Amino acid sequence: MATTKQSLTYRQKIVNSTFETSSIDSTAVEEKLFRQVAMEENDDDNPxxxxxxxxxxxxxxxxxxxxxxxxxxxxxxxxxxxxxxxxxxxxxxxxxxxxxxxxxxxxxxxxxxxxxxxxxxxxxxxxxxxxxxxxxxxxxxxxxLGSANQMLAAEGPKEQPATLEYCNTVEQQLTEMKMLVMSMAQRLEEIEVGIHE
The missing domain is CATH 2.170.150.20 (Peptide methionine sulfoxide reductase.)
Incomplete structure (x- = not known):
């Protein structure tokens, strides 16, 4: 039992060092992601x-x-x-x-x-x-209008210029993904602890 707690503590340290803590709440991230999907599905009122x-x-x-x-x-x-x-x-x-x-x-x-x-x-x-x-x-x-869904994939830096706005958007998305992964890792750890007890 002691080795299980030690391995969980060690794993938590790895997770914490891999993903920096952020001020973004993971529930806010999930809500934002699901709201965006719902908005994309509800485009029936376009001209x-x-x-x-x-x-x-x-x-x-x-x-x-x-x-x-x-x-x-x-x-x-x-x-x-x-x-x-x-x-x-x-x-x-x-x-x-x-x-x-x-x-x-x-x-x-x-x-x-x-x-x-x-x-x-x-x-x-x-x-x-x-x-x-x-x-x-x-x-x-x-x-x-707005029903087009085909886009060209950016294949390199020539196709997608690295503007400050683009970098900020990518950084925000990465932070949100990190928070989501950290939330999932924490939940997985709680499930593993619950199984071993």
């Missing part, structure tokens, strides 16, 4: 850019969102980019047997494909669509 499905020109974004029509596979926007051309001639459109509307086509400036329509005259039950830009979901694609 969306809508682009033409054929030529990839941007046509609008979610900041001008007005709604969607699931039954007709449409989205409605209040504003669009200059890449969307609004037709000049109205024509009849019947979304159902009881509803007749006048619409003008929305076309892409780049590839001239029809992207959707603007309702210029509607029955009362479709007034919420009048004078909004209604896009066919099949005619557009979307891109969520």
């Amino acid at each position: 969306v850019v809508f682009i033409c499905a054929k030529c990839r020109l941007p046509v609008g974004d979610s900041l001008s969102w007005d709604g969607s029509e699931d039954g007709q596979n449409q989205i409605r926007l209040k504003r669009v980019t200059d890449n969307v051309l609004v037709g000049k001639e109205s024509h009849l459109f019947e979304p159902s047997k009881r509803s007749r509307c006048l619409i003008v086509d929305l076309t892409c400036r780049g590839c001239h494909s029809v992207l959707g329509m603007v309702y210029t005259s509607t029955p009362k039950n479709l007034d919420h669509k009048r004078f909004t830009f209604c896009f066919h979901v099949a005619g557009i694609d979307s891109y969520v």
Whole structure:
């Protein structure tokens, strides 16, 4: 039993000499690490850019969102980019047997494909669509800002300059990792002592 306590004391001295003590609390380090992971997983509210499905020109974004029509596979926007051309001639459109509307086509400036329509005259039950830009979901694609995750790995000092800010960040991360390892080593030691008793 005495040799076990001596080896634990010796091991604790090695741990203490390997990792300097720091003023950073290990629970604060763990909380910071887990909070960062949670923030990265919760990026669902980023703006969306809508682009033409054929030529990839941007046509609008979610900041001008007005709604969607699931039954007709449409989205409605209040504003669009200059890449969307609004037709000049109205024509009849019947979304159902009881509803007749006048619409003008929305076309892409780049590839001239029809992207959707603007309702210029509607029955009362479709007034919420009048004078909004209604896009066919099949005619557009979307891109969520901030969804890119590919990065180039720095292969040496030429790719990552060693600025003062970069050095401070690395030093902070190393200190946090040291505290985490020290906390884990202390917990492991407590478990080993509990097993031997």
